[in-house]
Amino acid sequence: MRKPALSAAALVIALGALTACGAGSDQKNDETKNTAPASTAPTKAPMKALTASDAFKQLSGKVTTAKLSGVVTEDNDPNKLLGRPNQYTSKITFTDSRIKAEDVAGAEKGSVGLGGAVEVFPTAADAQARADYIQSVTKGMPMLAEYDYVSGTTLVRVSHYLTPAQAADYKTASAALG
Numbered sequence: 067m068r069k070p071a072l073s074a075a076a077l078v079i080a081l082g083a084l085t086a087c088g089a090g091s092d093q094k095n096d097e098t099k100n101t102a103p104a105s106t107a108p109t110k111a112p113m114k115a116l117t118a119s120d121a122f123k124q125l126s127g128k129v130t131t132a133k134l135s136g137v138v139t140e141d142n143d144p145n146k147l148l149g150r151p152n153q154y155t156s157k158i159t160f161t162d163s164r165i166k167a168e169d170v171a172g173a174e175k176g177s178v179g180l181g182g183a184v185e186v187f188p189t190a191a192d193a194q195a196r197a198d199y200i201q202s203v204t205k206g207m208p209m210l211a212e213y214d215y216v217s218g219t220t221l222v223r224v225s226h227y228l229t230p231a232q233a234a235d236y237k238t239a240s241a242a243l244g
Contacts, residue, residue, distance in 0.1 A: 118156040118184040121220050121243050125184065128239035131163045136176050138183075144176065152192045154185035154221075165227045178212050182224040182236065193221045215240035 119137065126132045138157035140148050147153035162181035170179045187193040197214040200223070204210040213224040213233040222240040224233050 115155075116186055116218075116220060116243070118154075118158040118186045118220075121184045121186060121222070122158050122160060124243060125222065125236065125239045126160070128242075129162075129235045132160045132181060132236075133163065135159045135161045135181065138176070142176075144174075152188070152195070154187055154196070157183060157185045159183045162225065162228060162232075164232055165225055169227050170225075178223050179225050179227060182212075182222065185221045185223065187219045187221065190216070190218050193219050197221050213237070217241055217243040 122132075122134060126134070136142075136159045138148055138159065143157070148157060149155060159176040159178070160181045160183070165179075165181060170177070173179045176183075185193070185196065187196065193216045197216050200212065200214055204212065208226075211226040213226065213228070213236065215222045215224070215237050217240045220240070220243045222236055222243075224236045228236075
């Protein structure tokens, strides 16, 4: 019983669509269509893709204890992920003056432990996948744990040497990046 009802409904929809598409036109309407501008809405220039440096400028404006410590390039990327498929397209590292030097003795320049890093990805899904991966790898290793905040295509990685309240500054600032 349902099939005839569905078929009748489909027929009504199809006829309605054909009727709408085949509506007659007169010369006046055709002339108006041909002379009217295609769109009166202003066109926007395409948005420039956010880079890690751009994101850090915004973050450091809100978290004044953050200072840029390095820009990651293909030549100095310790993870060898920059520009690889589904990986970050830009990355910077930063320090945070609230972290005591003695707490991170021996940490290499650019280490997230010294403050953090900002990584920007081609898609939001790629940024989330990276955050999920980091969290799964560091879950059982408290010394490698970190705070990770994803906002759109941006992943902000923050040192576990900051207290949860201090790290929350980055969480708040990160939310505005998306």
